[in-house]
Amino acid sequence: MKVLFAGTPAVALPSLEALLAAGHEVVAVLTRPDAPLGRKRVLxxxxxxxxxxxxxxxxxxxxxxxxxxxxxxxxxxxxVAAIVAYGALVPESALAIPEHGWINLHFSLLPAWRGAAPVQHSVINGDEVTGASAFQLEKGLDTGPVFGTMTESVRPDDTSAALLERLSHSGAVLLAQVIDGIGAGRIAGIPQQGEVTLAPKLTLEDGHVRWEDPALAINRRIRGVTTEPGAWTTLAGQRFKLGPVTMRPDVADLAPGQVRIDGKSVLAGTGSHAVELVQVQPAGKKMMNAMDWARGLANKEETVFE
Known part of the structure; x- marks a missing residue:
């Protein structure tokens, strides 16, 4: 089939490659304009x-x-148009341009996690299984009939970035198979069924760690916002970034946010048991090993995240 491919970030690349490998003719690629990157803001x-x-x-x-x-x-x-993370809504007036419409690869099992950040919300909410859906775009937000799905286990140590990377490859295979099936007239979309949940775009505040929360919720939140928008807390009034943590159910005597060096580990208290910090980024510095940061603390016994 002659395919318009719409996508912008790297997560869309496996789908473009899969469509080409399947023998489809990509007649045009729709993507967002060049953007300024880096300190020098180079387009x-x-x-x-x-x-x-x-x-x-x-x-x-x-x-x-x-x-x-x-x-x-x-x-x-x-x-047909195949769309993967293009980054903007397609107006109703454009949906009918291709004979077979627009087929969107969405990284959730619809109708779960409709919206811009399905993988992040899946990790934050502790889903054990997620996946991808290839569905027909229509006027509503991710509401169209589904042509096919695939599932993926969420691993205990998954960040949203790692999970999305896996889904981008397995989902690309699904998308190519669905486009094949549509072209051959073998498949039809099935209306979505089940509980609807929403996954709006995350803000910087979504990465704010609240130490009064249980350790499990903190662990999931940090993994869910890694790498974007990133997890953070405050220390001495300044933002302090956090990498994924390790659960430490053996330590339950720390107050929420209280930091303690225990042997070669840096621990932080939560609303339940402690978590172990692995990588941290103090204000104005690069991400570093948590123990290297802790060695430089002047008042190790009085360090508390706010």
Missing amino acids: TPSPVAARAEELGLPLIKADKVDADAAAAIAAAAPD
């Missing part, structure tokens, strides 16, 4: 744009599917 193509240029694929760069972008999509005459 940089999105990962999808860079790969499309390497492959010699026609590019449509647009912040949203406006009239100009819609005209460019129509001119490419795709049979």
Whole structure:
């Protein structure tokens, strides 16, 4: 089939490669415009744009599917559009441009975790199983009929970044299979069934660790916001970033936020038992080993996260 591919970040690349490997003709690639990156704010193509240029694929760069972008999509005459993390909503007026519409790869088992951050919310909420769904885009937010799903176990040490990386590859296989099936007329979408949960985009505040929470909730939150937007607490009035922690149910005598060096471990109290800090980033410094940071503390016995 002639496919328009819409995507922006690196997580969309496996799907682009899978469609090409399956023999589909990618007639155009829709992606967000170049964005300033780094300290010097150098305009940089999105990962999808860079790969499309390497492959010699026609590019449509647009912040949203406006009239100009819609005209460019129509001119490419795709049979179907495949969309993976493009980063903007597709207006109803553009949904009918391809004969078979737009097929979205969403990283959850719909109708669970509709929205922009399904993997992060899945980890934060302690899901044991998640997956990906290939579904038909329609006017509602992630409400369309589903053509196929795949499942993935959430590992105890998964961060949202690690889980999303796995899902990007297994989901790419699903998307290519669904596009194959649609082209051959073998499959049809099935209306979503089950409990609807929402996964709005995370803010910086979603990464704020509250030490009064139980250790399990803190552990899940930190893993869920790693790497974006990142976990943090405050120390002496300054933001202090945290990497994933290790559960320490053997230590239950620390007050919430209280820090203690125990042998070669740096522990922090929670609303239940302690957690062990592994990587930390004090204000103005780079991420470092927690023990290296703790050795430089002036008042080790009085360190408390706020």
